[in-house]
Amino acid sequence: MHHCWLNGKITDVASAPFHFNDLGVLRGYGLFDYFRTYNGRPFQWDWYWERFERSARILRIPCPVTQQETRQIVSELFALQGGEDCAFRFLLTGGFTGDSISMHTPNFIIISEDLHHDAPGEHEKGIRVMTYDFVRDLPMLKSTDYKHLLILRHEFGERGVTDVLFHKDGYISELSRSNVFIVNGNKLITPHENILEGITRRTVLELARPDFEIELRPVTLQETLEAEEVFTTSTTKRVLPITGIDDRVIGSGRIGPKSQILLDRINDLVRSW
Amino acid sequence: MHHCWLNGKITDVASAPFHFNDLGVLRGYGLFDYFRTYNGRPFQWDWYWERFERSARILRIPCPVTQQETRQIVSELFALQGGEDCAFRFLLTGGFTGDSISMHTPNFIIISEDLHHDAPGEHEKGIRVMTYDFVRDLPMLKSTDYKHLLILRHEFGERGVTDVLFHKDGYISELSRSNVFIVNGNKLITPHENILEGITRRTVLELARPDFEIELRPVTLQETLEAEEVFTTSTTKRVLPITGIDDRVIGSGRIGPKSQILLDRINDLVRSW
Numbered sequence: 001m002h003h004c005w006l007n008g009k010i011t012d013v014a015s016a017p018f019h020f021n022d023l024g025v026l027r028g029y030g031l032f033d034y035f036r037t038y039n040g041r042p043f044q045w046d047w048y049w050e051r052f053e054r055s056a057r058i059l060r061i062p063c064p065v066t067q068q069e070t071r072q073i074v075s076e077l078f079a080l081q082g083g084e085d086c087a088f089r090f091l092l093t094g095g096f097t098g099d100s101i102s103m104h105t106p107n108f109i110i111i112s113e114d115l116h117h118d119a120p121g122e123h124e125k126g127i128r129v130m131t132y133d134f135v136r137d138l139p140m141l142k143s144t145d146y147k148h149l150l151i152l153r154h155e156f157g158e159r160g161v162t163d164v165l166f167h168k169d170g171y172i173s174e175l176s177r178s179n180v181f182i183v184n185g186n187k188l189i190t191p192h193e194n195i196l197e198g199i200t201r202r203t204v205l206e207l208a209r210p211d212f213e214i215e216l217r218p219v220t221l222q223e224t225l226e227a228e229e230v231f232t233t234s235t236t237k238r239v240l241p242i243t244g245i246d247d248r249v250i251g252s253g254r255i256g257p258k259s260q261i262l263l264d265r266i267n268d269l270v271r272s273w
Numbered sequence: 274m275h276h277c278w279l280n281g282k283i284t285d286v287a288s289a290p291f292h293f294n295d296l297g298v299l300r301g302y303g304l305f306d307y308f309r310t311y312n313g314r315p316f317q318w319d320w321y322w323e324r325f326e327r328s329a330r331i332l333r334i335p336c337p338v339t340q341q342e343t344r345q346i347v348s349e350l351f352a353l354q355g356g357e358d359c360a361f362r363f364l365l366t367g368g369f370t371g372d373s374i375s376m377h378t379p380n381f382i383i384i385s386e387d388l389h390h391d392a393p394g395e396h397e398k399g400i401r402v403m404t405y406d407f408v409r410d411l412p413m414l415k416s417t418d419y420k421h422l423l424i425l426r427h428e429f430g431e432r433g434v435t436d437v438l439f440h441k442d443g444y445i446s447e448l449s450r451s452n453v454f455i456v457n458g459n460k461l462i463t464p465h466e467n468i469l470e471g472i473t474r475r476t477v478l479e480l481a482r483p484d485f486e487i488e489l490r491p492v493t494l495q496e497t498l499e500a501e502e503v504f505t506t507s508t509t510k511r512v513l514p515i516t517g518i519d520d521r522v523i524g525s526g527r528i529g530p531k532s533q534i535l536l537d538r539i540n541d542l543v544r545s546w
Contacts, residue, residue, distance in 0.1 A: 018291050018292050019287075019289065020289065020297075020380075021286070022293075024293075025297050025303065025364070025366070025417065026305070026364070026417060027417055027418075027419040027420075027423055028301040028303075028417045028418040028419055028420055029420060030298065058424075059420065059423070060424050060427050089373070091293060091298070091299070093298070100362070100386075101423075101426075103423070103426075113373075137410050137418075138420065143301070143420060145301040145410075145418060146302065146374075147300075147301055147302060147410070147418065148410075149300075150296065150300055150332070150333075150374075150376070151332060151333050153376075154333050
């Protein structure tokens with residue numbers, strides 16, 4: 001059973017006291033982060049914490065606990081759910097409000113969650129995505145704002161896609177919850193603006209550096225459609241090929257050799273984490 | 274004491290069952306509306322309901338009750354708080370989710386709230402606002418997304434302002450939660466794009482039509498700064514002069530004669546509602 005820590009108290013998730021009178025609910029004033037353990041250890045813990053703190057600073061919500069205190073809470077929650085690898089969600093909101101707008105004390109919640117498991121064959125077949133003309137508001141911030149994704153998700157079934165690729169003025173930025181890379185020859189290219197700086201993106205860039213020529217720069221939608229390989233990176237997906245964009249097949253329509261190399265490297269890394 | 278209706282059950286507000294595992298919290302997937310009663314009757318009820326339904330359609334969250342059922346609930350909550358004039362908030366979210374992303378059953382909450390009371394002299398002195406280069410995401414939708422306002426509010430004190438005027442590419446749109454009008458001679462001018470179509474805006478346009486020349490069109494920040502009078506309209510503010518924008522005094526720095534006419538008209542209307 002999963003537990004959560006909410007403002008100093010641990011309860012099972014279902015019993016956690018909460019109220020809609022929270023600025024996260026009433027005013028969308030909230031941020032989160034999401035990471036997982038491998039072999040019982042939080043993956044890239046320092047990097048996730050750094051990003052979480054940065055989001056909190058941008059939103060100007062003070063984080064009520066330190067990194068070290070939080071690490072201790074994560075350990076307790078990890079033990080409570082049985083010591084199997086799991087995911088953790090941090091949720092930091094403006095807290096309960098008396099007048100629907102003024103902030104007093106933030107609500108900070110740490111939740112253990114089931115892991116996302118890969119669908120069979122997903123990494124070989126890759127995924128198909130739709131394009132959407134949009135750039136996220138405050139993209140460097142891991143806010144809770146996923147309005148556009150939630151609206152678009154209603155169309156995913158009929159379009160035969162599982163995610164959306166945001167682009168604006170001819171340039172791509174990211175999928176709804178993950179970063180995008182393109183591969184051409186020995187070049188590994190990924191946008192450096194209008195994105196959330198993913199921890200898996202950072203990990204993959206480190207793993208690729210010895211053998212790839214890396215370009216962090218604006219990436220057009222057109223070159224994405226014409227790339228030899230395209231893949232996305234996230235905590236749950238690691239390196240996941242994008243083999244279809246709208247009605248266009250990308251590359252061979254299966255995982256490409258360079259994506260396979262990077263997937264193998266991150267799989268090796270997490271196995272021995 | 275205020276009560277609320279949540280998915281079919283009325284409780285006092287403090288006891289309402291809720292959980293952070295709601296798409297409104299986790300994904301900012303929520304909308305609201307807000308209106309008040311005068312003489313016990315919801316002001317412009319049909320117009321508020323129409324807007325609420327439109328917001329729900331845009332976000333693709335099905336509203337679980339009809340206008341007539343909702344009117345009945347509002348009456349019950351009105352009686353429970355003692356039959357004095359009050360405000361009502363509708364909150365409609367994507368509902369509780371099993372996987373932090375999939376929608377099942379929306380959460381619809383109707384809450385009675387205390388009225389906002391005018392600060393003494395506020396309508397004569399007017400308010401001062403800061404400008405901010407921004408246009409709301411999906412502005413026609415009364416979503417719960419007020420991130421930018423909540424970030425900026427931290428600066429209001431030191432800047433001596435109480436609200437923010439959004440402008441983009443030289444054109445104004447709205448304050449954070451209310452519409453903006455400018456007056457020049459007999460012309461009443463207000464933006465028609467990138468705004469939430471306020472119910473008080475619509476009411477004021479009706480009240481003004483017999484005696485003003487009305488222009489619904491893009492309005493530049495420059496003409497706003499140079500206007501004879503500027504005011505804002507909202508459910509709580511009715512017609513409230515804007516007498517300062519950043520460091521600039523607008524008009525006489527007090528309520529102008531045309532704003533006073535429109536304030537008097539809406540005050541007359543609500544007195545006899």
